[in-house]
Amino acid sequence: MKTSALLLLPAVLRTAIAAQSSAKYPYLNSAAFDSGSLGPYPNRTYHSAPQHIAPRLNVLQHDARCDDGLYTMISLRGDKVMLEGQSPMIFDNQGELVYMNATYGETFGLGVQTYKGVDYLTFWQGDDSVGGHGEGYYFMLDSSYREAYRLSAGGGLKGDLHEFRITKDNTALVTIYPMKELQTKKRPNPFGPRVFIWDSVVQELDIETNEVLFEWHASDHFTLDDTFYPPGGAGRSPKNGYDFFHINSIDKDDLGNYLISSRYFQSMTYIDGKTGAVLWVLGGRRNSFTDLSDGKATNFAWQHDARWNADHTGIHVFDNGARYGEKPLVDASRGVEVILDLEKMTAQVKQEYINPHKIISGSQGSMQVLPSGNVLVGFGYNAAWTEFTADGEAICDVHVGSESAFNHGAVQTYKVNKAAWVGRPNTAPNATIVDGTQLFVSWNGATEVKTWRVQGAQERGQKLEDIEDFAKEGFETSTEIDWSTYCFVRALAFDSEGNELGATEIVEVECVLDLEEEEEDGAKGDETQTSEADDNDWYWGSETQTQRSFQLLGVVAVGIAVWELWRRRFAKKTYYAVIQKLCNGSGPLPTAVSSSAV
Secondary structure, rough: HHHHHHHHHHHHHHHHHHHHHHHOOOOOHHHHHOOOOOOOOOOOOOOOOOOOOEEEEEEEEEEHOOOOEEEEEEEEOOOOHHHOEEEEEEEEEOOOOOEEEEEHOEEEEEEEEEEEEEEEEEEEEEEEEOOOEEEEEEEEEOOOOOOOEOOOOOOOOEOOOOOOOEEOOOEEEEEOEEEEEEOOOOOOOOOOOOOEEEEOOOEEEEOOOOOEEHHHHHHHOOOOHHOOOOOOOOOEEEOOOOOOEEEEEEEEEEOOOEEEOOOOOOOOEEOOOOOEEEEEEEEOOOOOOOOOOOOOOOOOOOOOOEOOOOOOOOEEEEEEEOOOOOOOOOOOOOOEEEEEOOOOOEEEEEEEEEOOOOOOOOOEEEEEEEEOOOOOEOOOOEEEEEEOOOOOEEEEEOOOOOOOOOOOOOOOOOOOOEEOOOOOOOOOEEEEEOOOEEEEEEEOOOOOEEEEEEEEEOOOOOOEEEEEEEEOOOEEEEEEEEOOOOOOOEEEEEEOOEEEEEEEEOEEEOOOHHHHHHHHHHHHHHHHHHHHHHHHHHOOHHHHHHHHHHHHOOOOOHHHHHHHHHHHHHHHHHHHHHHHHHHHHOOOOOOOOOOOOO
16 A cells, blocks of 8 residues: 555656657647747757757658758857857757757857868857958867867958858868958049948968968959949948958869859859959859850849859859848749850759748858758748758758748858768766656767666665666657666666767656665665675765765754755655555555755
């Protein structure tokens, strides 16, 4: 009777916890999510990692053809994303968080790049408020998430947020926006005899030494007449430079030449890697190509992320078709691949990639051709990304903020990438107990964990014994601990081959010890505890000595310690009174061992 009474309350708690944990992340085609009923940025926290505030994704459409084993990488920011949630983030193919670190603050362009045969997480971090392009540094994190490299631009300049690309030559391509004063010869003009511009500069750097290997300035090759961007009041002083070109991507080909994208020229420019001379221009006022697709191959507007395709027969780019503050020029932003015939100088659209909801993004955005041949399009200023087949079929569609908040800057991703990644953190996994007996475990950034094993002991200093194994589920996994048997637990992480990867610290359960069981063990239990503690100091550490001190002191303490002890005892007595009523007075109740006395 005593046992059934003790198990009654835990059963109720288990039911409540199970009901709570049945809610799945992410949302699946949730109308409430996209209507804004859940707020512009639905998010969640974790018991074992409360410092993380991660988005709760709304998966509008999912297809197994997207499950390629790659991780999705974003750098989340926006007006409605709290500071603690602005972070580089990695998600698995189930939409579950794998890694984040908000200590970096606002970042841009998270992805995986290879340098000298080693993969690194790379991103830009800095102050993005400077001129709309930012000033900061480029980071390279190794597989343990330690900073391996931090680069600035060459010549003592700070790099801007738009590009950090590692080449096959193990060099880095970066973009810079230095202030420059120009003498204006054309009359009349809105600037007077001089104008202050944010120039657009390409640098190729030696990653080890930060030496500048190549440098190119837009103002040396183009004039203000080529821009589509109105100056407004900009350009009259160095405090308010005119961003006439706005470079936002660089790609280097096997010939050593560079393809650069100019948002405000609405064009892509191909420049000689030795002389810097302009070889041709696709789109914009200086377009070099005949368009074979009724304007769709050259009429870009405010585009981002221009790259060579795999066989260098053309380019792919995210074509915004819109700029915030202006009426859109198109019905939807698009990813597009354009085939170029450099002999006949013709351009032709091979394929367009348009979101089923016809999203129009007034800034930012990305397009990536994946190893599978699928195409990933990120919508930058709007909190969404879509994966397409090569022929343009949308097969996976994800929102990371409500659709009702699109075009308001509420939640932004700048770029979205997918990449293979193996994370082996140099930190230990985390564990915590919730509601007395529910164990939650997580390991930020660990990609190889497949199984958790719980170990436990009844008393401090005893040898930990295996309790159960359970599969890792998402960022954080939970299980309930038998509080009548185990007072101290920890979790071990294992990979798919059964190799132990790491262990959490030991955490304390609000347990109930059976008094009769303790008396039955008697002195033998005390003796075992001492000998086993000596053999297992490696996971208990100095806690064994602390326990012996507590045993000698018993319930005697002073000041705050006494108050805390009796507060816990009062809580326990209240609990036993409830259990006594549940037992209807049948049989003696077991005596609990206060956590402050073990």
